[in-house]
Amino acid sequence: MFYRENGQFKTSYRADQQIFPIAQDRIVVLALVAAAFVLVPMLASDYFYRAILIPLVIMSMAALGVNILVGYCGQISLGSGAFMAVGAYGAFNFFVRFPGMPLVPALILGGLCATFFGILFGLPSLRVRGLYLAVATLAAQFFSDWMFLRIKWLTNNSDSGSVSVNDLQVLGMPIESAMSKYLFCLALLVVVALLAKNLVRGAIGREWMAIRDMDVAAAVIGIRPMFAKLSAFAVSSFIIGMAGALWAFVHLGSWEPAAFSVEVSFKLLFMVIIGGLGSIMGSFFGAAFIVVLPIFLNQFLPGFLDLFGIEISTAGLSHAELMIFGALIVWFLIVEPHGLAKLWSTAKQKLRVWPFPH
Amino acid sequence: MKLSKIVIATAVVAAGAAGVATNAFAQAKEQFFPLLSYRTGPYAPNGTPWANGKQDYIKMINARDGGINGVKLTFEECETGYMTDRGVECYERLKSRPGVTVFDPQATGITFALTEKAPVDKIPLMTLGYGLSVSQDGMAFKWNFPLMGSYWTGADILIQHIGKNAGGLDKLKGKKITLVYHDSPFGKEPIPLLQERAKMHGFELQLLPVTAPGVEQKATWLQVRKDRPDYVLLWGWGVMNSTALKEAQATGYPRDKMYGVWWAGAEPDVRDVGDGAKGYHALALNGHGTQSKVMQDILKYVHDKGQGTGPKDEVGSVLYTRGVIIQMLSVEAVRRAQEHFGKGKVMTGEQVRWGLENLALDQKRLDALGFNDVIRPISTSCSDHMGSTWARVHTWDGKNWKMSSDWYQADEQIIKPMVKTGADKYLADKKMQRRDVKDCQSPGQASS
Numbered sequence: 086m087f088y089r090e091n092g093q094f095k096t097s098y099r100a101d102q103q104i105f106p107i108a109q110d111r112i113v114v115l116a117l118v119a120a121a122f123v124l125v126p127m128l129a130s131d132y133f134y135r136a137i138l139i140p141l142v143i144m145s146m147a148a149l150g151v152n153i154l155v156g157y158c159g160q161i162s163l164g165s166g167a168f169m170a171v172g173a174y175g176a177f178n179f180f181v182r183f184p185g186m187p188l189v190p191a192l193i194l195g196g197l198c199a200t201f202f203g204i205l206f207g208l209p210s211l212r213v214r215g216l217y218l219a220v221a222t223l224a225a226q227f228f229s230d231w232m233f234l235r236i237k238w239l240t241n242n243s244d245s246g247s248v249s250v251n252d253l254q255v256l257g258m259p260i261e262s263a264m265s266k267y268l269f270c271l272a273l274l275v276v277v278a279l280l281a282k283n284l285v286r287g288a289i290g291r292e293w294m295a296i297r298d299m300d301v302a303a304a305v306i307g308i309r310p311m312f313a314k315l316s317a318f319a320v321s322s323f324i325i326g327m328a329g330a331l332w333a334f335v336h337l338g339s340w341e342p343a344a345f346s347v348e349v350s351f352k353l354l355f356m357v358i359i360g361g362l363g364s365i366m367g368s369f370f371g372a373a374f375i376v377v378l379p380i381f382l383n384q385f386l387p388g389f390l391d392l393f394g395i396e397i398s399t400a401g402l403s404h405a406e407l408m409i410f411g412a413l414i415v416w417f418l419i420v421e422p423h424g425l426a427k428l429w430s431t432a433k434q435k436l437r438v439w440p441f442p443h
Numbered sequence: 444m445k446l447s448k449i450v451i452a453t454a455v456v457a458a459g460a461a462g463v464a465t466n467a468f469a470q471a472k473e474q475f476f477p478l479l480s481y482r483t484g485p486y487a488p489n490g491t492p493w494a495n496g497k498q499d500y501i502k503m504i505n506a507r508d509g510g511i512n513g514v515k516l517t518f519e520e521c522e523t524g525y526m527t528d529r530g531v532e533c534y535e536r537l538k539s540r541p542g543v544t545v546f547d548p549q550a551t552g553i554t555f556a557l558t559e560k561a562p563v564d565k566i567p568l569m570t571l572g573y574g575l576s577v578s579q580d581g582m583a584f585k586w587n588f589p590l591m592g593s594y595w596t597g598a599d600i601l602i603q604h605i606g607k608n609a610g611g612l613d614k615l616k617g618k619k620i621t622l623v624y625h626d627s628p629f630g631k632e633p634i635p636l637l638q639e640r641a642k643m644h645g646f647e648l649q650l651l652p653v654t655a656p657g658v659e660q661k662a663t664w665l666q667v668r669k670d671r672p673d674y675v676l677l678w679g680w681g682v683m684n685s686t687a688l689k690e691a692q693a694t695g696y697p698r699d700k701m702y703g704v705w706w707a708g709a710e711p712d713v714r715d716v717g718d719g720a721k722g723y724h725a726l727a728l729n730g731h732g733t734q735s736k737v738m739q740d741i742l743k744y745v746h747d748k749g750q751g752t753g754p755k756d757e758v759g760s761v762l763y764t765r766g767v768i769i770q771m772l773s774v775e776a777v778r779r780a781q782e783h784f785g786k787g788k789v790m791t792g793e794q795v796r797w798g799l800e801n802l803a804l805d806q807k808r809l810d811a812l813g814f815n816d817v818i819r820p821i822s823t824s825c826s827d828h829m830g831s832t833w834a835r836v837h838t839w840d841g842k843n844w845k846m847s848s849d850w851y852q853a854d855e856q857i858i859k860p861m862v863k864t865g866a867d868k869y870l871a872d873k874k875m876q877r878r879d880v881k882d883c884q885s886p887g888q889a890s891s
Contacts, residue, residue: 136535245628247555338559341628400482403522
């Protein structure tokens, strides 16, 4: 009833091509963004920021990067954790080696390090694809694990391989409190998401999707596979690298290579698959599912079981958490193989025709 | 899928969450102990008894003494799975509880991450026998307490012991010592000290990393077989230890030439290997067994009443005892703080920090607490956040760990300058200043 587009006429290409062609969508999304910037800081507690919102925002950014590569360009990657690590340690090196290096340029330079690394490990994609490529990118993961544990120079000669940063600030404003950290990450996420959305709508994005859908056909119609694939690797690993740098700088503050282990790569891949391949929105859903659900279950289950008079041990709880989490993944993939984003768009479609479905 | 079903499911879940949120916070005069633990994952066999010991001691103090001077002790466990990000989440979740006392992160990686956060939140971090070696310097690390020993003191004592058995440290000249270590900050921490000792005594140090979690060690032990080192130091945790012992057995490397750190010297490490681990030595940070009074009390007040956290026959095992010691020290820190700031009150994190910094547990006090022959006296100060560096070596006889050496103390002459240099580097990196001496002398103000 409220969600329909009749009466909204597009009279220019500009209007026809905008990101959210339906006025209600525009309003809702703008309201959501505004709420994230204004309402959340008024309501959220310290725990909510540090344990849920900040990881969520950063992981959304990483999932966005992975989605560009896996979802839009069809290049399956298991090296996302490595790209995050390169971004983190790259930014760290710029940050500590150049006195007075501001935070944002350090993050961007870290992202650029990841871009270079991503292109390097994207080269096999020119010859292999699918599962073979997944295994090839796994090499990036192992290589980065090795590199940050072994090459002392990269960790500023730290004996243990663990490094830390402090005194973060942007334009003189300290990024110390939970709220400032959250707002900082959120602002970056909004910029990155907007850029990504515009990239995938534009010529480059269509090249990526053409490569994903049928690379031989794409080459026949004049798309250069090399450019398309490597640009996807470059853009994707830049975003993932930025996210990695934020994860290390803002979320952890002090980290070791294990913070970006192969497990992170798997998690990121799950995020885009569950969230929805080839959907910017899906990256957010997927990140929310993977980041928030285990924490939620961990806190919700004891109280829930308590209602039935069952007491659960910590070990039992964490086993139950893994089981429920696994079961939910399988259930979601069976019910909606296109991910949470598809559920979302189905819901929108239903609303559009409601109350007269046809 | 039907949309309505999703809506209903979401509503149920949300309602449940609201219920949890409201019933969780009922507060009284209670000192709250957040317990980070891991009962799942590759380190679970070792993490579990450790966590059980901590819980049982709290239960025992509540049952036997009714708390600390009338202040009841409460706790909540949070599963980290040894993962840094989950550990940070647990920390954030539990840190703002009323009466929060002290965090024992139980993992080197989490310790590193929390070291940045604890000073901001003003909650002390206790890392008994692990964590950052340089944080012994309390003038640089105000909130870290690596009580009873660090990886540097551990490594130092091992070299002393090996040297003594070889007939003097000068006999180590030309010998080959191999460090088989978990490839993470945990495993790498002892390296600077071993290098220092290698320079002093002229032995050759070889480093063999094992990728976490440590079940894949074939290549490492092939290397050991090729080089035939005179001694192997094992710096492992969890499944890595038993794997290393099995590989040593398969390789034919004599187990009595192998020396583990105190995290590689508990029952779960050797039980599965059984006779294959016979003769293997490891550092013993603490005594074990059920003969001490504290274990008897735990059995009497907790396990005999069916309140025990783990199986009864686990009481008194090496890691269980270590958990009990950790909890005892944090309880004693609260007691010490109460003596200074007011008995029968709930202490804040800052007050507990003062307590940790002014621990003075002499033999008499330890005996009274029931810890005779479990640990040596420990007393901390503003500049020394470790308190003691005593450790023994024990040997696995196929069924039990048996003490096989006297108590050793780490060589201050070597450790002290290293700690100082490391702490100075840390402070310089962070652009921070050493604590003012006045900060130590006027504890009353620091705690307001």
